Amino acid sequence: MDFSGEHIFLVEDDQTLNFIIRDNLEQNGYKVTAVDDGQKAIDGFEKDKFSICILDVMLPKKDGFTVAREIRKKDDHVPVIFLTAKSMTEDRINGLSIGGDDYITKPFSMEELLLRIKVFLKRSQKPDNADGPPVVRKIGAYNFYFENLILEHGDKRKTLTYKEAELLKYFCENPNKILSRSEILMNVWGSDDYYLGRSLDVFISRLRRYLKDDPDIKILNLHGIGFRFNTRLGK
Amino acid sequence: MDFSGEHIFLVEDDQTLNFIIRDNLEQNGYKVTAVDDGQKAIDGFEKDKFSICILDVMLPKKDGFTVAREIRKKDDHVPVIFLTAKSMTEDRINGLSIGGDDYITKPFSMEELLLRIKVFLKRSQKPDNADGPPVVRKIGAYNFYFENLILEHGDKRKTLTYKEAELLKYFCENPNKILSRSEILMNVWGSDDYYLGRSLDVFISRLRRYLKDDPDIKILNLHGIGFRFNTRLGK
């Protein structure tokens, strides 16, 4: 797979689940270090460098939050995804999503977790692809430099936010094809709920505004289904 | 993807019925988790991920509505089919159909329930057949791209709604063959009553309009029986 260098730290006490997740991650080309309790987690985190951590919240010895705090002491940046039980109260869950961390409720499908991981890793990639020549995507009369977050039309340039650019890139990769809302949300946001859906609408509205100078480019809505990015992409 | 991976959550307190439904669903390749009271339902829903829930309305401990509300708290998306007694007042039943849920009145045939489930699951599948080449159905002079909801004639393109496309697909799958009204309704709508029948007529009328440019295509009515989709389908 594409992220083949990435190293994932997994902390899950349920042996079966631990194995399944680990196996799946490895199938997908990640390097995985897996432990099964909070103390081993804290010790283990010292020994290596990880791109992302997946922590069960319920753990023997030290719970996931404690582990996370320890991890934060050593590394401010590494993203943490908590595995939470569905029964967790909402306010505790809310506490998680602040601080750049995220959570996923059990049970979840492996596909969900993989997408979530992908979205996180993408975010921590270098925003500019440093070395190579800048990649330009031609969208009708526009030039889109994803790495530089620039959308160019004639001599007018607009700097996009990271998420705007992510969404536009996703559309560029799937032109003239119906994308369901949930597909877009899972691939760009990493998860899917009602409010993220409304957020998507806000972004769509903004992209349409940015792209309105070329009448051939259309982000078409298919009611109750999703969107289709109608365009001719230059080579 | 076929339905073999789909996991159904069944909540029914009548032991016999519980068994019958469960058995039938399993015969049809679904994975089933079945419980027999409201409390077990709420607990059980936590532990797994389901594609669809079937809830008896009359349950010991907590009734079906309460269970449904709990389920909604954990998962916005999963479709719920209620099993209701015939004696229920209409307004309570009406309450069900809002919110994307559906109901089926007891007694019902297993066939009915299976169709209903199929229709629901179909809806939640990805609307695009992943990355393969788009499937084109040739209907006389038309090209019909179900996955993209496009009906094409020469250079004229019409974007269909999801249900229009569903119905047209069903006709394409059964060309030159008598289809009873109830057969169509059960397969496309998932249920069959007087008003849905009128709805079908509205859709038929619309499809005829869309297809009127090729005189060889006819949606023929057989009075009191159903319809026949007369056409030559291209390869």
Add this chain to the structure above:
DNA sequence: AAGTTTTGTTAATGAAATGTTAATCGGCAG
């Protein structure tokens, strides 16, 4: 032929989805 049921068609309805702009909230740089 008159009456009845079924079907065809168009319009009205109402719920849900989407579009849009503004308010909010947290993170972060200064």
Add this chain to the structure above:
DNA sequence: CTGCCGATTAACATTTCATTAACAAAACTT
């Protein structure tokens, strides 16, 4: 701490679409 930025959430407007209604036409019944 303060002010800015960007994403989310809220609030409200608008659109879409399946259903229902309403009425016309056709097909059967008697």
